[in-house]
Amino acid sequence: MSQVAPRPGDPVITPALVAEHGLTPDEFQRLQGMLGRDPTFTELGIISALWSEHCSYKHSRPVLKSLPTEAPHVLQGPGENAGVISIGDGLAVAFKIESHNHPSAVEPYQGAATGVGGILRDVFTMGARPIAMLNSLRFGSLDDSRVRYLFAGVVKGIGDYGNCVGIPTVAGEIVFDAAYEKNPLVNAMCVGLMHEEDLIRAKAEGVGNPIMAVGARTGRDGIHGASFASEDLSEASDAKRPRIQVGDPFTEKLLLEASLELIKSGHIVAIQDMGAAGLTSSSAEMAERGDVGVTIDVSKVPTREKGMTPYEILLSESQERMLVVARKGHEDAVSEILTKWDLTAAVIGEVISEPVYRVTEGSRIVAEFPGSRLVTDCPVYSPGARESAAIIELRAADPSSIPELAEERDHCWTLERLLASPTIASKTWAYRQYDSTVRTNTVVGPGGDAAVLRVRGTNKAISLKTDCNGRYVYLDPRVGGRIAVAEAARNVACTGARPMAITNCLNFGNPTRPEVFFQFREAVAGMGEACRALGTPVTGGNVSFYNESPTSAVYPTPVIGMVGLIDDLAHVTRSAFQHDGDTILLLGEMAGELGGSEYLATIHGEVVGAPPRCDPAREKAVIDALLESIQSGAVSSAHDCSDGGLAVALSECCILNIDCLSGAEVDLSSFNGFTDRAILFGETQGRIVISSAAPERVMEIAKRHGVDCTQIGRVRRHSDILEVTLPKSSLRAPLARLKSAYHDTIPSIMSRTPEHATFDELSQVAAH
Amino acid sequence: MKFGVVTFPGSNCDYDAYHAITEVLGEEAIYLWHKDHDLQSSDVIILPGGFSYGDYLRAGAIARFSPIMQEVIAHAKAGGPVLAICNGFQIACEAGLLPGALMRNSHLQFVSDAVRMRVENTDTMFTNLYERGEVLRIPVAHGDGRFVASEETLDQLEGDGRVVFRYADATGKITPQANPNGSERNIAGIVNDAGNVLGLMPHPERACSPLLGSSDGVRLLESILTKVAA
Numbered sequence: 001m002s003q004v005a006p007r008p009g010d011p012v013i014t015p016a017l018v019a020e021h022g023l024t025p026d027e028f029q030r031l032q033g034m035l036g037r038d039p040t041f042t043e044l045g046i047i048s049a050l051w052s053e054h055c056s057y058k059h060s061r062p063v064l065k066s067l068p069t070e071a072p073h074v075l076q077g078p079g080e081n082a083g084v085i086s087i088g089d090g091l092a093v094a095f096k097i098e099s100h101n102h103p104s105a106v107e108p109y110q111g112a113a114t115g116v117g118g119i120l121r122d123v124f125t126m127g128a129r130p131i132a133m134l135n136s137l138r139f140g141s142l143d144d145s146r147v148r149y150l151f152a153g154v155v156k157g158i159g160d161y162g163n164c165v166g167i168p169t170v171a172g173e174i175v176f177d178a179a180y181e182k183n184p185l186v187n188a189m190c191v192g193l194m195h196e197e198d199l200i201r202a203k204a205e206g207v208g209n210p211i212m213a214v215g216a217r218t219g220r221d222g223i224h225g226a227s228f229a230s231e232d233l234s235e236a237s238d239a240k241r242p243r244i245q246v247g248d249p250f251t252e253k254l255l256l257e258a259s260l261e262l263i264k265s266g267h268i269v270a271i272q273d274m275g276a277a278g279l280t281s282s283s284a285e286m287a288e289r290g291d292v293g294v295t296i297d298v299s300k301v302p303t304r305e306k307g308m309t310p311y312e313i314l315l316s317e318s319q320e321r322m323l324v325v326a327r328k329g330h331e332d333a334v335s336e337i338l339t340k341w342d343l344t345a346a347v348i349g350e351v352i353s354e355p356v357y358r359v360t361e362g363s364r365i366v367a368e369f370p371g372s373r374l375v376t377d378c379p380v381y382s383p384g385a386r387e388s389a390a391i392i393e394l395r396a397a398d399p400s401s402i403p404e405l406a407e408e409r410d411h412c413w414t415l416e417r418l419l420a421s422p423t424i425a426s427k428t429w430a431y432r433q434y435d436s437t438v439r440t441n442t443v444v445g446p447g448g449d450a451a452v453l454r455v456r457g458t459n460k461a462i463s464l465k466t467d468c469n470g471r472y473v474y475l476d477p478r479v480g481g482r483i484a485v486a487e488a489a490r491n492v493a494c495t496g497a498r499p500m501a502i503t504n505c506l507n508f509g510n511p512t513r514p515e516v517f518f519q520f521r522e523a524v525a526g527m528g529e530a531c532r533a534l535g536t537p538v539t540g541g542n543v544s545f546y547n548e549s550p551t552s553a554v555y556p557t558p559v560i561g562m563v564g565l566i567d568d569l570a571h572v573t574r575s576a577f578q579h580d581g582d583t584i585l586l587l588g589e590m591a592g593e594l595g596g597s598e599y600l601a602t603i604h605g606e607v608v609g610a611p612p613r614c615d616p617a618r619e620k621a622v623i624d625a626l627l628e629s630i631q632s633g634a635v636s637s638a639h640d641c642s643d644g645g646l647a648v649a650l651s652e653c654c655i656l657n658i659d660c661l662s663g664a665e666v667d668l669s670s671f672n673g674f675t676d677r678a679i680l681f682g683e684t685q686g687r688i689v690i691s692s693a694a695p696e697r698v699m700e701i702a703k704r705h706g707v708d709c710t711q712i713g714r715v716r717r718h719s720d721i722l723e724v725t726l727p728k729s730s731l732r733a734p735l736a737r738l739k740s741a742y743h744d745t746i747p748s749i750m751s752r753t754p755e756h757a758t759f760d761e762l763s764q765v766a767a768h
Numbered sequence: 769m770k771f772g773v774v775t776f777p778g779s780n781c782d783y784d785a786y787h788a789i790t791e792v793l794g795e796e797a798i799y800l801w802h803k804d805h806d807l808q809s810s811d812v813i814i815l816p817g818g819f820s821y822g823d824y825l826r827a828g829a830i831a832r833f834s835p836i837m838q839e840v841i842a843h844a845k846a847g848g849p850v851l852a853i854c855n856g857f858q859i860a861c862e863a864g865l866l867p868g869a870l871m872r873n874s875h876l877q878f879v880s881d882a883v884r885m886r887v888e889n890t891d892t893m894f895t896n897l898y899e900r901g902e903v904l905r906i907p908v909a910h911g912d913g914r915f916v917a918s919e920e921t922l923d924q925l926e927g928d929g930r931v932v933f934r935y936a937d938a939t940g941k942i943t944p945q946a947n948p949n950g951s952e953r954n955i956a957g958i959v960n961d962a963g964n965v966l967g968l969m970p971h972p973e974r975a976c977s978p979l980l981g982s983s984d985g986v987r988l989l990e991s992i993l994t995k996v997a998a
Contacts, residue, residue, distance in 0.1 A: 076789065159878050163909065164819040166780020250778050250822025286914045341776060400812045435909035437974050454979065456787075456924075659938070 083539020108153030128192025140181030182549030470555030481526025497564025509553025533616030580717030592678030663719025772810030813857025874950025
């Protein structure tokens, strides 16, 4: 057997080159130890990608192990391309969320588009047909023209890609806060549906089986994308634009159909997206899962241009490519399916018994690693963790000591400002650019508590939501982590769904900073507590560290993607008030907690106080009471009480349905232990606004579950006012004003520059 | 009756059309592959929505050269019914089955919404079960839906009663606000001279179930049934 030798023309391995590849001196020594010699340039590139934070989870793995991942309905937990849960009737749902933050910060359109493409592939490589997309987005203040450019570009990127592939974008959330100014977060979630028996895992098996590259050809785009995602953003980031991939949704659509056909055909044993770190990570991971060796000949990889080096071919992140392990002798059958869809397939390697990961270029060996140590031997770190003293101080501050503004005497003034806060205001401006109805399953689309999709061939539906309040996590990561899960669960429960499982996208700053690692560790612990109490295991996800700009880190933002199951379509419940005369009930307690609220941030510009408490067991009781009430037929509408508190929740119940506004008459004067503003705008958790024609039944059910439930008013379908009586004052809000604040804000901001802001025009503005 | 739903590379509403025919209408439907030359004795052809060939070059511009389109054009010329929805409408215009063209939406953004359209002519094989002036609620989802044609063509379309659907508000008024894409004269759908080819941007196949928000599209499909069966 010939030896690995440097390829003519390869740069010499110097400490500077090692550093450029993001390896510490210790990590380089570790690599030398593993090989028993110096690495070649190609090997250095491979390790640079595989040991990047993005691929290796080297700072997060030990902490993530604490999350619950098992339940009888979990068919596939973390470690695969996507998690899979059973929903009965022989059907299963595959789902996963992933970040594309850094590319989107530099090139919002392609960054977001390829984020959508990548997560779609993760789901259909499990054998599931994608049926829905969700997005969780964070931007700086919309007053900034560059932020408007990023927002418009990301929305267009998501829309153009998903719309073309024909997967409806049905839900998500968009938050605007100065904390995300230089480092937006773009997390995309995909949900797919499959028959349980079609589940396929990305595990290389069967010595002698051919390894094939299928889909698009390999080009020079996106080389080192994974490493780019694993460092702080800086002024130099713009120069790394070439590391950003370019998406082609048309090819993706063909690849989707071809891949599902391949999986059904039985000609293949495994399939994986060539995503982050491309061919390198897909082949190494498949080999590791199957505990086999592989050999790849890069000279056989179909390329877009001549003269690509092994280094480039291995690390390219060209989009819309798959790595397939075919059954020996079925190569032609595989090629035939790809050809039907106008795509290419080429045998590029083989599964071997020798425990080695080997890359050749023709007959020359350019890289060789022993066994699966390429993946398993990556360094793992447990950095120091210490809470920031400044945050401890912020949390200790008493929000009730912040004096009310003179204008606040008119509660309507305050309420209008909250509804017009871009975080709370209607995001229809964005959702109108997403096809949310293709595939004709969308029962509840964007804008409600959660999306609902029917499951064809059954009487069931699934409910989907992403959620996270980064401000809470910033002020108290443990509590914030709990709330992220609990609120997502409440959201799907409001549609009538039992929360089933989550995927998470953990967006944090630089983990080598003790303050950041503390946030990460605590937030994950809080998430775990809530997941255990709610019976929603984690089936996978993604960690995105280094979300920092030269000035600051983003709010710690562990986004939860929740899947819920509705057993009977008759139980699908909507957020907005439905029937005149229905009784309005507040399920859950009144506690008047203002800490970390949207009210303090928007009206007073303050991010202080302890976020609202969150007791996962209570959350479970509230959800159980809600679901039993819904299943008993007593609930006309249900809406989660979150950002902006009860006043905003009630307003949304009145104005969400823009074609059919509904007034309400509410009396909260019995809550006289709290200030009026705390009653209206406090964000106490575990609360749901219900409207019901059978309030006694809801009260009885709540009591049985040990949950507070108060009748607080009536739906006045024909009134054009939301009227709320408080212990010391009252609120009289004309619906027209609330509607305008809620529905007109974002379109009006986005048309600021130029007159009709399109992404293309904003690009011009941003360029100047 | 047999409906043939054409699948071009990039079609993504073929599945929805197929299911509307089989599940809602209870009729037979088959997928027709773009590389084939055989309509497999379909009575009605549906050119579905999506992004055939990625809409690269121009929406519908490449699909019209697909092998199957030769047969579809022959079928249409022989008076066979063709329902061209969204991208299908764009393809039908490119193929010369319908006059005019679909341009980029006037606001330059993709628009996905449940819009309203008024039935202008009930004397067609696609609308005979509607009331004249009836307002339907039908989803749209497109980036290139602005119908344009020369003034002369538009006048002729109007004069011949070939403007079948027009974007309107809830009360049936034709207003600029009700027009989601800037189409000339709020035109949402037209038929060819012979009346056997309907092109429209809204998606009737997505409006076939009250659960999904509207079943106003069902009668369009049923109209074809009564007319062709008769």
